[in-house]
Structures are given as structure tokens and as C-alpha cells.
Amino acid sequence: MIYTVTLNPSIDYVVHADNVKLGELNYMLSDLKLPGGKGINVSRILHELNTDTTALGFIGGFTGEFITTWLSRDGVNTDFVNVKEDTRINIKLKADAETEINGKGPAISEAEANQLLDNVEKISSEDMIVLSGSMPPTLPKDYYEQLVKRIIETGASFVIDTTGDALKSVLPYGPLLVKPNLEELQQLFNVTFSTKEDILHYGKQLLELGAKNVIVSMAGEGALLFTEDAIYQGISPKGEVKNSVGAGDSMIAGFIGEFRKTGDVETAFKMGLASGSATAFSDDLAKKEDILSLLDKVKVTRI
Numbered sequence: 001m002i003y004t005v006t007l008n009p010s011i012d013y014v015v016h017a018d019n020v021k022l023g024e025l026n027y028m029l030s031d032l033k034l035p036g037g038k039g040i041n042v043s044r045i046l047h048e049l050n051t052d053t054t055a056l057g058f059i060g061g062f063t064g065e066f067i068t069t070w071l072s073r074d075g076v077n078t079d080f081v082n083v084k085e086d087t088r089i090n091i092k093l094k095a096d097a098e099t100e101i102n103g104k105g106p107a108i109s110e111a112e113a114n115q116l117l118d119n120v121e122k123i124s125s126e127d128m129i130v131l132s133g134s135m136p137p138t139l140p141k142d143y144y145e146q147l148v149k150r151i152i153e154t155g156a157s158f159v160i161d162t163t164g165d166a167l168k169s170v171l172p173y174g175p176l177l178v179k180p181n182l183e184e185l186q187q188l189f190n191v192t193f194s195t196k197e198d199i200l201h202y203g204k205q206l207l208e209l210g211a212k213n214v215i216v217s218m219a220g221e222g223a224l225l226f227t228e229d230a231i232y233q234g235i236s237p238k239g240e241v242k243n244s245v246g247a248g249d250s251m252i253a254g255f256i257g258e259f260r261k262t263g264d265v266e267t268a269f270k271m272g273l274a275s276g277s278a279t280a281f282s283d284d285l286a287k288k289e290d291i292l293s294l295l296d297k298v299k300v301t302r303i
């Protein structure tokens with residue numbers, strides 16, 4: 001089983017509008033409400049690719065109910081800790097450019113936080129767990145590290161997709177995969193990249209700090225995969241971008257789902273690239289047939 005943990009799920013409110021003017025009344029062209037949050041997106045794609053998955057995390061209120069109803073209707077297993085306050089709503093504005101306004105998230109009580117820590121202890125050494133996204137503000141700063149310590153004790157492997165100190169603090173525990181995008185990698189090391197060599201240097205740094213595999217995702221420019229043996233460059237197919245929200249999560253799902261089946265990083269990377277692009281080319285997350293149809297168009301070379 002691949003578990004995912006979303007500490008801060010969301011309803012993603014996708015709004016299409018033309019010529020948005022701040023300070024004036026604007027009308028939407030169309031809108032769409034989707035279940036969101038990085039781990040939930042990973043579970044949705046894993047399920048789409050017929051991999052067993054259960055989404056864990058905190059869920060609350062009418063917004064939380066929207067998410068659980070949607071996931072159960074789609075057949076995605078969940079085992080959330082119910083919290084008192086409402087799950088957040090994140091705005092994804094599609095106008096001339098893509099603009100995102102993410103909520104902070106609900107307050108999580110100590111008892112609720114402890115319940116999730118206890119729940120992750122129940123997974124087995126055969127399982128894998130993906131920890132993704134931001135933390136609601138009331139959780140202790142070291143909450144990801146607390147989770148990882150419990151996971152390590154079970155013998156399960158873990159993947160983490162978060163940013164800043166929370167990511168840095170768990171690298172020594174040996175995550176199977178981390179996947180910063182370019183901006184997140186620059187922020188992590190407080191640097192600005194000017195050459196490809198810079199990206200290669202800091203990607204390798206993440207391996208040195210403890211990650212077993214690193215993907216640096218670069219949106220339409222594809223991605224780089226760093227393993228202990230080699231570095232691979234992945235080129236994404238071109239297409240019409242409809243909604244790139246969740247492209248990174250889809251990439252993680254494609255990679256780990258395939259890696260668990262084949263143990264082969266190159267095949268897994270291809271599935272990750274195809275899944276990321278297929279989501280960028282869809283309004284919602286990608287469908288299985290879209291992912292598979294892009295597989296032949298993805299190029300991976302060892303550099």
C-alpha cells in the first residue's frame with residue numbers, strides 16, 4: 001500500500017476569467033471545484049494508475065466533507081483524522097497568467113495532531129508513505145520530523161515533498177525521493193541559479209544530505225533525476241497547458257507507482273514525466289489514458 005499524508009488539504013477553486021482588474025468587479029468565465037492538497041493529488045493519480053493507496057491527513061468541516069465525498073465516489077481510500085475547523089479553500093486564478101492564493105489552513109489541536117502520529121505507526125515495513133505539502137500554522141514546526149521518526153520505526157520507506165526547514169530536517173532520515181521544483185531548490189539553499197551546472201550541483205547536494213533519489217522539476221522544461229549512480233535529463237512533450245496545478249504531485253505518483261512495480265528508476269522517471277505533463281494538459285488531474293498516450297513522447301537521457 002502507498003499511503004499519502006496531506007497535513008493541509010484544500011478545495012482547489014479554479015477560476016477562469018479574462019482581464020482581471022484589481023479593485024473592480026470582475027466576472028468569471030467558468031469555475032471548477034476540485035479536491036486538492038498535494039498528498040491527495042498523489043493518491044488520486046496512484047488510484048488512476050491502479051496502484052493501492054490510502055490518503056491520510058487532517059480534514060474538517062463542510063469543505064472537508066466535499067473532499068471525502070469526492071474521493072469516496074472516485075473509489076480513493078481515505079483514513080483522515082477529523083478536525084474541528086474547516087479545511088481551507090485555495091484559489092487558482094486562470095487569467096492572463098496563472099495566479100494562486102492558498103489558504104493557511106485550520107487550527108489543529110494537540111489531540112488531533114497526536115492521533116495522526118499514532119495512525120502512521122500502524123503501517124508496515126512493506127508500505128510506502130508520501131508526505132506532501134505545507135503544514136497548517138498551528139502544528140509544531142518539527143511535526144514532519146516527528147512523523148518521519150515514527151515512520152522509520154515501522155521500516156517503511158518515505159517520500160517527502162515539502163519546502164524549507166521542514167524538508168531539510170528530514171533529509172538525514174533517507175527519503176526514497178524528494179522533488180523540489182527549481183524555485184524551491186533555490187530557496188532551500190538561498191541561491192539563484194545562473195547555469196545548468198548550478199542546478200546539477202544543488203541537486204547532488206540533496207543526495208549528499210541524505211535523499212536516495214532527487215527529481216528537480218522544471219515545468220515545461222522537463223526534469224532532472226539524480227540517483228546514487230547517475231543523472232538523467234527528462235524532456236517533456238509539448239502541448240496546450242490547461243491547468244498545471246498538481247503536475248508535480250502527478251509526477252511523484254507516476255514515479256513511485258512505477259518504481260514500486262519495476263524497481264527501475266529510468267522507467268519510473270518516464271512515467272513521472274508523462275503523468276506530470278498529462279495533468280498540465282488537463283483541467284483536472286490526468287486520466288490514465290492521457291498519461292499512457294504521452295509515455296512514448298517523453299525522452300530520457302543519461303547525462
Ligand SMILES: Nc1ncnc2c1ncn2[C@@H]1O[C@H](COP(=O)(O)OP(=O)(O)OP(=O)(O)O)[C@@H](O)[C@H]1O
Pocket residue numbers: 180181216217218219220221222223236237238239241244245246247248249250251272273274275276277280
Ligand atoms: N507546461 C508544461 N508542459 C509540459 N509538461 C509540463 C508542464 N508543466 C509541468 N509539466 C510536467 O510536470 C512536471 C512537474 O511540473 P512542475 O515543475 O511545474 O511541478 P510543481 O512546481 O511541483 O507543480 P505543482 O506544485 O503545480 O504540482 C514537469 O517536470 C513536467 O514533466
Ligand SMILES: O=P(O)(O)OC[C@@]1(O)O[C@H](CO)[C@@H](O)[C@@H]1O
Pocket residue numbers: 008010012035036037038041090102132133134135245246247248249
Ligand atoms: O499550500 P501547499 O500545501 O504547499 O500546496 C497546496 C496546493 O497548491 O498544492 C496542490 C498542487 O500541487 C494543490 O492541489 C493545492 O492547492
